[in-house]
Amino acid sequence: MSVAPLYVTESGRPLHGVLAEFANPADLVHAAEKVRDAGYTKWDCHSPFPVHGMEDAMGVKRTKLPLMAAVVGLSMACAGFGMQAWMNMDYHMVVQGKPYVAWEAFVPITFEIGILFTAFTTLIGMLALNGLPRHSHPLFSKDRFLACSDDAFFIAIEATDRRFDPAKTRELLRAAGAKSVELVEE
Amino acid sequence: MTTLHPDKITADRLAGRARPATESMHDPVIGDGTLIDDPGVRPPLVLNGRTFGEVTDIVCGYAENAPPRWWLPAFMTAFGIAQLGGLFILYLVITGIGTWGLNNQVDWAWDITNFVFWIGIGHAGTLISAILCLFKQKWRTAINRSAEAMTIFAVICAATFPGIHIGRQWAAWMLFPIPNANQIWPNFRSPLLWDVFAVSTYATVSLLFWYMGMIPDLATLRDRADLRLRKMASGPILLPIVPVRVDAIRAYVYGFLSLGWRFSARHWHRYEVAYLVLAGISTPLVLSVHSIVSFDFATSIVPGWHTTIFPPYFVAGAIFGGFAMVLLLLIPARALYKNFADFVTLRHIENMAKIVLLTGMMVGFAYAMEFFIAWYGGNKFELDVFLQNRAQGPYAWAYWTMISCNVISPQIFWSKKMRTSTIAVFVVAFLVTIGMWFERFVIIVTSLHRAYLPGEWHMFWPTPVDIMIFVGSFGTFLTLFLLFMKFLPVFAISELKAVLPQASPHWDGYGHGHGHGHGHSNHDHSHANHANKEAH
Numbered sequence: 001m002s003v004a005p006l007y008v009t010e011s012g013r014p015l016h017g018v019l020a021e022f023a024n025p026a027d028l029v030h031a032a033e034k035v036r037d038a039g040y041t042k043w044d045c046h047s048p049f050p051v052h053g054m055e056d057a058m059g060v061k062r063t064k065l066p067l068m069a070a071v072v073g074l075s076m077a078c079a080g081f082g083m084q085a086w087m088n089m090d091y092h093m094v095v096q097g098k099p100y101v102a103w104e105a106f107v108p109i110t111f112e113i114g115i116l117f118t119a120f121t122t123l124i125g126m127l128a129l130n131g132l133p134r135h136s137h138p139l140f141s142k143d144r145f146l147a148c149s150d151d152a153f154f155i156a157i158e159a160t161d162r163r164f165d166p167a168k169t170r171e172l173l174r175a176a177g178a179k180s181v182e183l184v185e186e
Numbered sequence: 187m188t189t190l191h192p193d194k195i196t197a198d199r200l201a202g203r204a205r206p207a208t209e210s211m212h213d214p215v216i217g218d219g220t221l222i223d224d225p226g227v228r229p230p231l232v233l234n235g236r237t238f239g240e241v242t243d244i245v246c247g248y249a250e251n252a253p254p255r256w257w258l259p260a261f262m263t264a265f266g267i268a269q270l271g272g273l274f275i276l277y278l279v280i281t282g283i284g285t286w287g288l289n290n291q292v293d294w295a296w297d298i299t300n301f302v303f304w305i306g307i308g309h310a311g312t313l314i315s316a317i318l319c320l321f322k323q324k325w326r327t328a329i330n331r332s333a334e335a336m337t338i339f340a341v342i343c344a345a346t347f348p349g350i351h352i353g354r355q356w357a358a359w360m361l362f363p364i365p366n367a368n369q370i371w372p373n374f375r376s377p378l379l380w381d382v383f384a385v386s387t388y389a390t391v392s393l394l395f396w397y398m399g400m401i402p403d404l405a406t407l408r409d410r411a412d413l414r415l416r417k418m419a420s421g422p423i424l425l426p427i428v429p430v431r432v433d434a435i436r437a438y439v440y441g442f443l444s445l446g447w448r449f450s451a452r453h454w455h456r457y458e459v460a461y462l463v464l465a466g467i468s469t470p471l472v473l474s475v476h477s478i479v480s481f482d483f484a485t486s487i488v489p490g491w492h493t494t495i496f497p498p499y500f501v502a503g504a505i506f507g508g509f510a511m512v513l514l515l516l517i518p519a520r521a522l523y524k525n526f527a528d529f530v531t532l533r534h535i536e537n538m539a540k541i542v543l544l545t546g547m548m549v550g551f552a553y554a555m556e557f558f559i560a561w562y563g564g565n566k567f568e569l570d571v572f573l574q575n576r577a578q579g580p581y582a583w584a585y586w587t588m589i590s591c592n593v594i595s596p597q598i599f600w601s602k603k604m605r606t607s608t609i610a611v612f613v614v615a616f617l618v619t620i621g622m623w624f625e626r627f628v629i630i631v632t633s634l635h636r637a638y639l640p641g642e643w644h645m646f647w648p649t650p651v652d653i654m655i656f657v658g659s660f661g662t663f664l665t666l667f668l669l670f671m672k673f674l675p676v677f678a679i680s681e682l683k684a685v686l687p688q689a690s691p692h693w694d695g696y697g698h699g700h701g702h703g704h705g706h707s708n709h710d711h712s713h714a715n716h717a718n719k720e721a722h
Contacts, residue, residue, distance in 0.1 A: 024688065112384050132453070
């Protein structure tokens with residue numbers, strides 16, 4: 001059961017949030033600092049490339065992704081070593097007079113398996129933390145928003161944010177130097 | 187001093203003060219500004235003061251517009267050659283590897299030569315995408331996408347050869363630790379099995395890295411197709427009967443591949459961290475892969491193979507041959523594709539020529555060290571392999587071809603003039619590619635063809651099947667690369683934009699503060715200062 005939307009537009013559709021366009025990376029960073037300082041939490045910047053210093057300007061916490069990758073990678077490396085040891089114990093075969101669990105000879109494959117699963121965790125973890133793949137998003141309904149894959153810079157604040165207020169939020173973005181501010185329907 | 191910084195050209199253009207590009211581009215000292223040696227001035231990474239929109243248009247234009255007129259004939263030729271190679275592989279599978287020129291003594295020849303040759307070529311792509319990323323070499327952004335594509339296509343060509351050289355190709359799955367009817371497992375103490383894991387991990391990780399880097403650029407292509415569809419300016423319907431527009435297919439395919447990427451800063455943060463993690467693990471990976479390839483030889487007790495210098499020597503050789511292949515692909519592309527040279531500047535060519543020179547010297551050092559150790563180690567069989575057989579034996583022509591191509595030809599890169607002449611660089615890259623193929627041939631065949639007893643001595647000569655499968659692998663490689671040039675973003679668009687001067691939030695071309703309208707006098711002032719600083 002869906003909760004009734006807090007805000008609707010004139011056409012009666014629920015409001016997703018507001019979208020403000022900025023002229024360049026510098027303006028985007030300065031505006032992001034203002035939105036951060038105003039206490040918003042459900043908002044995001046959109047730029048054609050990662051803008052330097054944006055994490056600080058938005059107050060984004062450093063991601064746990066490297067930790068995830070390290071944990072999975074090291075566990076799978078251990079599992080890879082275990083696989084080799086077990087398979088050599090499972091079917092005894094003397095090769096070149098080496099012991100069954102010749103750990104030196106198991107190093108390359110242990111390493112490769114660790115790397116392989118670190119890479120998978122990194123890509124899949126990055127996408128999962130980002131909530132991707134995602135089929136659609138309300139922002140894509142704005143033709144202008146698609147320009148952020150080209151040369152436009154945006155801040156989007158969601159209507160579900162605790163501090164969201166249709167008038168005040170728009171005013172904040174205008175004061176922060178937005179070129180244009182528009183409403184986005186759900 | 188008239189050192190006109192290319193950043194200034196961009197600033198002027200963005201401020202509406204148009205200046206003909208040709209006027210500023212001819213400084214007698216620095217040329218187009220990319221070859222400047224003054225450490226205080228950063229050479230531009232993108233020429234002609236391109237804006238964000240122009241970068242998008244140029245790169246997407248390669249994928250969206252009709253290809254140049256030479257593309258289709260080139261593609262058909264490459265594809266035909268690949269098909270011909272495929273037919274010979276089919277013949278090989280049906281008939282057996284006796285159709286190769288192998289004999290009792292030389293049981294590895296062109297198959298493994300080609301495998302090591304191709305896998306080595308792939309390594310330059312990983313070096314550019316991973317190692318240069320960790321060293322913060324920003325010039326890599328212009329070449330990393332195409333070099334990574336080259337890596338994947340080279341690994342595909344490489345993987346063919348061990349796949350078909352095992353004789354009973356339908357049993358290739360037994361290389362993997364899959365339970366089988368004999369209830370035995372693969373031999374984990376064999377370098378050949380290490381190779382299976384190393385190469386398959388390398389192929390997978392390279393593909394993931396390449397794909398992750400492409401997600402934002404695929405989203406750019408998706409958005410452009412989608413915008414054209416929304417504005418109904420989307421060109422003709424595909425076929426008279428099928429009511430599908432090309433842009434609808436593009437929006438669908440690129441949209442599927444870009445996974446709903448929406449250029450969010452929170453996403454970019456995790457994306458950049460993920461990129462760094464992948465670069466960090468790809469660096470030891472690429473070093474391990476060619477080390478393990480060299481273990482195939484070095485852990486044996488065959489004179490000529492059993493040497494501890496092999497791992498670093500093979501890695502250096504791989505990067506050497508790989509950069510030569512990157513140059514072989516990018517120099518023609520730079521000449522044939524419009525605006526390509528704005529991104530792949532002479533500075534890029536020069537940097538790559540320097541890496542070719544450096545790795546060529548490392549390889550030359552390894553060649554010398556092999557001889558030294560053969561003599562110093564006091565093993566007369568080893569000395570015989572190197573001194574009597576490689577340098578003077580029946581394959582001496584191959585050995586000296588290798589030395590002249592790999593050690594002597596890159597020496598012309600001590601001259602800056604040669605490093606910055608695309609023709610000279612292309613010729614050397616071509617010679618290096620030949621030389622690196624002969625290096626693997628020399629290592630493999632000249633070590634095998636004369637064993638301890640003269641009664642075991644045999645020569646190896648290739649048969650047409652050997653030759654055609656090798657030629658066919660070039661067809662496969664070029665087919666894939668031409669398809670890449672046509673359908674995918676050839677440059678990392680978002681990375682290129684991020685290295686443009688106007689991408690920095692501190693770039694003074696915008697003027698500080700809020701106003702854009704009133705800051706023009708400030709603009710000029712700050713740039714006058716900027717230019718003055720550079721003049722010193």
